Amino acid sequence: GKALFANSGSEANDTAIKLAWYVNNALGRPQKKKIISRQRAYHGVTVATASLTGLAFAQEDFDLPIARILHTDCPHYYRGAKAGESEEAFAARLADSLERLILREGPDTVAAFFAEPVMGAGGVIVPPATYFDRIQPLLKKYEILFVVDEVISGFGRTGNMFGAQTFDLKADIMTLAKALSAGYQPISASLMTNALYEILLAQSDKLGIFGHGYTYSGHPVPAAVALETLKIYEERDIVAQVRRVGPRMQAGIRSHADHPLIGEARGIGLIGAVELVRDKATKQSFDPKAGIAAHLVRRAQHHGAILRNMPGDVVAFSPPLIISEAEIDEMMACFGRALDDTWTMVKEKQLA
Template sequence: MPQLSNSLHVRDVASLVHPQTNLRKHVESGPRIFTRGEGIHVYDDAGKKYLEAAAGLWCASLGFGNERLAKVAYNQMRDIGYYHIYRHASHGPAIELAEKLLEIAPVPMSKVVFQCSGSEANDTAVKLVWYYWNAVGKPQKKKIIARMASYHGSTCASVSLTGKPEMHADFNLPFPNFLHTEFPHYYRFAAEGETEEQYSARMAAALEQLILKEGPETIAAFWAEPVMGAGGAVLPPAGYFKRIQDVLRKYDILFVADEVICGFGRTGNMWGSQTFDMQPDMISCAKALSAGLIPISALLINERVFQAMLTESDRQGSFAHGYTYAGHPVAAAVALETLKIYDELGIVDHVRRMEKPFLAGLHSLRDHPLVGSAEGIGLIGGIEIVQDKASRKPFPAEQQIPTKIDAKIRERGVILRLIGNRLAFSPPLIIDEAQIGDMFDRIGDALREFR
């Protein structure tokens, strides 16, 4: 094993399992330790400063080291640092946060169910989909359709939704009744001469064919992220969600929007559902709900779903679902304050102003011979690394060219998200124009080494 730089590295290798990590490589090389953050930057234990252009895991919307939110958490801990919301008990922060979320929801919603993570929010939505159809007398509606390359979480149900086979391998997943339709990645999979609208029509037709093959009477719900984050920050092609929703309405299939990444300003609206004219029955959200500073998530449900929940709760005697830390008062207080900060900063308007320089910088990378596509919206986007632009042919996996490009970018003090052949951008929403210019200057310098 190589010599590790300090005792923290040694203790990490001895004691800690890291998610989404090559465990053998980690044991051999150890981690990079990050020690503090300030604004849009983080610092490692060697003192190196990085522009965190991935906002951690898409979530540090207000950057790092927010003293105001720290004080809110401290004050709430001193007041009532924990209480549950089981069996008719409640507390102010959870009630106020639920009211605020319903107030800003992109479509009319009736109630809020709190959890601790985006995975749990989607997991809860799966249960409520089945609960709903049982309540209305259609228990045969059990199958759920998501999309290849989608990501909806890591619990057993939410990872079954997830359309990434590497996350299923040897975990005996996905569970039965979880199906996947096409990954709507226009750049990668469109036919020669096919417009985005034509491609969207083909994607909707493929979904309908899957529904008919399985039997419409068995299909319970369809899941979709407005922008496919872990798919590589892939935007939907023009007309996609209109056509998809036409199919869902035709066969009476519930629609769940996974807003875990896109919610709270990321796409230039408060919700990605507004950006792409989605009309979901349920909305899962997390990450930027608390600016990533404390674990909390929420599932918003419409009146149709809630009325069925009332019926089934009457039948069963109670709504037998919940989490110990659901609506935790400290997490709820921090989330409430986060939403206040968004209002004070005019965060949606700020994202819209920053979209122009962000997209200009992103599109400037298209001139590089290895960048096949570069697209985004708001403050989220991605570039695809290819060996040949004309054919869109990727590099052989063993050459690890995207990995090497990502490493060079990190050497220049910028952290992006590497996803297969794509590099994804999702900087903190507080980033300014000068910082955007600096970010793309450094990335451009790194890419020039690969001409």
């Protein structure tokens, strides 16, 4: 394949949108331009990528989304499943819903489908095992490009080098950032398959230059850091390290699943989350104004662990890939203390 470099995940996904539009113009399909993303997705904050992002904070006050951007269901079984519905049935229903959207809009108007293997900023949402097995044949059937956003899941986070390997995804375009340089320098990439590149090459004379690129695209300093980062991933076998310690973190997160505050404990590899609820039986959330997850994160920091709160009272774990099992145990102990502190506060204020 070929790569186009940029500075951030937002820019890499923006480039992917333009690639999808350019390719369809090259193929004489000027109507095939709509992009489908998902509720709770996070793909960036440029005008176009904030439109793909399926979270209110990225859109509400900016008059977004722009035209031609559509959203389908979020594959969150805990929140989205009907009573008695199995994970397989839930995945099948979401695939049917996507196909109905494609047919309603007209397959000849839909250019691409964007997905994160694991939804990151949307709350660390791991899809059901059969979800992508159901989705991918539809994309093939209707000639819709599959853009896999690996900005968070790329470079070992899920226990494989890429999330696409973990979930057996066949991407036409893959976007990378963050861990490409381990966060030390701003660099991102939009990778395309050889097949896609051949289309660009064959049609470019007819269409004219692919007029896209940034001042700092492929800047030598971030590029050198990225090359060194990739070397370290290989030399230190970081993927094997994640496979070794990931189960310890997942077990640690799930060990708190019975706590009265936790509705769901979830994750894969070295990314995970808990969703805090007011009522476990009904899955009723707290009033967002109560800031329960933010309180827990502050208490965790007090006890020595840096966690992140997300919309919907989700608390996320995404430690350095080199973390040891002993450090995971320490992080979980800090989290446990913060959880108990938060439960005490909730009871004192009679919030549950």
